Amino acid sequence: MSFDYDLFVIGGGSGGVRAARLASGETGAKVGLAEEYRMGGTCVIRGCVPKKLMVFASSYSGMMEDAASYGWDVTAGDFSWSKFRPQLDTELNRLENAYRNTLRNAGVEAFDARATLKDAHTVSLSTGEEFTAKHILIATGGRPFTPDVPGxxxxxxxxxxxxxxxxxxxxxxxxxxxxxxxxxxxxxxxxxxxxxxxxxxxxxxxxxxxxxxxxxxxxxxxxxxxxxxxxxxxxxxxxxxxxxxxxxxxxxxxxxxxxxxGRVPNTGNMGLEEAGVEVGRKGEIVVDDFSQTKVPSIFAVGDVTDRINLTPVAIREGAAFVETVFKGNPTKPDHELVPSAVFTQPELGTVGLTEEEAAAQGPIDVYVATFRGMQTLFAGRQDKVLMKLVVDQASQKVLGCHIVADHAGEMIQLAGIAVKMGATKADFDRTVAVHPTMAEELVTMKAPTRST
CATH class of the missing domain: 3.50.50.60 (FAD/NAD(P)-binding domain)
Structure with a gap:
């Protein structure tokens, strides 16, 4: 049977764009992609990126207060949303255009339209067009959930x-x-x-x-x-x-x-059930280890599958899909020991098991350091840093690392490499500290705070 496309991707977020780009640019597949809102998806347009820029903006008030304690003559006015918002829009427009250029340069044909499934090999666009595809990848992400309360x-x-x-x-x-x-x-x-x-x-x-x-x-x-x-x-x-x-x-x-x-998978009114795609209790698309649905020609990656709802995971899933389907190299996306960060103030960085999860598996040693960081202590702030390692008693393998501190997201990315490699507490101990830093506490905690 002849198809209009080798692959048609529904959703122009991080996972869908990565899969489309790799399939077209690296294997020569004919690829189409439809996005109903703005290219870049939740992360780029209404999630991680604009949020992080707002985190940066919001942190300057504390920085200016600290600067005065360090001897700077600082006079801070009020924050101006009317100045920030246009710059935010300009940056998001730049990123969206970058995504579009990436697809164009890879040879992907992009459609600014809503796409739904007609059957196992056919997508219908809101423009009235219909296309057939040998493979269909659904990467429509999630949407905010609002409880049903009056008002x-x-x-x-x-x-x-x-x-x-x-x-x-x-x-x-x-x-x-x-x-x-x-x-x-x-x-x-x-x-x-x-x-x-x-x-x-x-x-x-x-x-x-x-x-x-x-x-x-x-x-x-x-x-x-x-x-x-x-x-x-x-x-x-x-x-x-x-x-x-x-x-x-x-x-x-x-x-x-x-x-x-909370957020729920974005699967409403897509024709999934009619096409034979299994949907879970929360609306998530049910897939196997290779991101394949019960319909052999239809796959799904990213938040729409409700596995690990993080942008880098969706990107890995999209790449694994291409390896499996278009390169003949069956690849399961790796969902083990995924580092993540919460960009609160202070930030929380985490990788591996929590203390509670680890304790449920067997005896553990827990190492904890809490202290006032050098920079904010000098400025008179009461902020406290927390560094925590969860260690298996028998193997001494580090099962989890948790950091609460400014720039914890940056630190956990690096600590995550060690934990992913299976580092033991002795590996941390024999690593020389970088002084003076907050992160040096990760390699100077010698005695367990508690054992369970």
Whole structure:
């Protein structure tokens, strides 16, 4: 049978673009790709990249305060969203064009349209066009989930926060995951009165208990009004803003409410079931170890599969798909020991098992160092750094590393290499410290803090 394309990719995010580029540019396959919004996907357009730029912007308020302690004559004015926002838009436009050029240079034909499945080998575009493909790759990512509470339509999500015409004077962030915590810190750093509600007992569920408690304490110390075991009962538009009624009956009025209560796979109304693709309870596309669905011609990568929802993982999955399908080299994406970072202030970097996960597997030694960092200590700040290693007692292999500190994301990338290689505590110990740094604590902790 003759097909219009060897591969048609639905979704122009990190995973889909990587797969399309490699399949076309490295194997000569004829590839088409459809994206309904903006090329670059969540990470580039409404996620990691603009968020990190806002993290940078929000950190300067603390830097300027520190600068005065270091002898600089600093006079800081208010943050200007009207100056920052156009520069943010310019940078995102540049990145989107870079993605488009990458596809064009690789020979991929891109369509600015929504694509759905008609059958196992056919996609239908919102333009009315239909194309057949030998293989179809779904990489449509995820979207924010908003609970069904009265007045929820008054709130924004992480999709809209970058598009605000002006910065609110006060905001309620609802949620306890990394997106909620990051934006609570961002808004606080930009001078917005930031309150955060989370219905559970502690934010950042799933991360190491000691590390997430440390982050939460630092967020409160820095000015975030964090309220755990608290949720929104209703939202109502009133003079002066949005009235929030909490589940405990308390009320407050804020300029803006942002929901960051998780994300769900973006699979609605795509024709998946009709094409025979299995969908899980949360709407995720069910795939095997090679990212193949139950329909042999249809594959899926990235957040739409709800495996590990991180941009670099989606990119690895896209590359593994090309190796498997177009290069004849069956390759499973590696989901073990994936480092990650939460860009709160301070940041949380993590790789491997939490203390709780490791203890459930067998006896462990736990090494913990908490201290005030040299730079902020001199400036009179109360910030505390946490460095933590979780070590298997029998093999002395480092099972997990957790860092809470400024630039923890940079540090965990490097520590992740050692953990991925199977380094033991002795390997860390025999590595000479770089002094004076925060990270040197990773190689100078000699005695366990506790053993379980």
């Amino acid at each position: 929820a339509e008054l709130a924004i999500t992480s999709n809209e926060v970058f598009l605000l015409d002006e910065l609110p004077k006060s905001i309620l962030i609802v949620g306890g995951g990394f997106i909620a915590c990051e934006f609570a810190c961002i808004m606080n750093g930009l001078g917005v009165q930031a309150t955060q509600f989370y219905r559970g007992p502690q934010v950042l569920r799933g991360f190491d208990d000691e590390a997430r408690s440390h982050v939460a304490a630092q967020m409160v110390e820095n000015g975030v009004d964090l309220r755990v075991n608290t949720d929104v009962a209703s939202l109502e538009k009133v003079d002066g803003g949005i009235k929030v009624t909490a589940n405990d009956g308390s009320e407050m009025v804020v300029d803006q409410v942002m929901y960051a209560t």
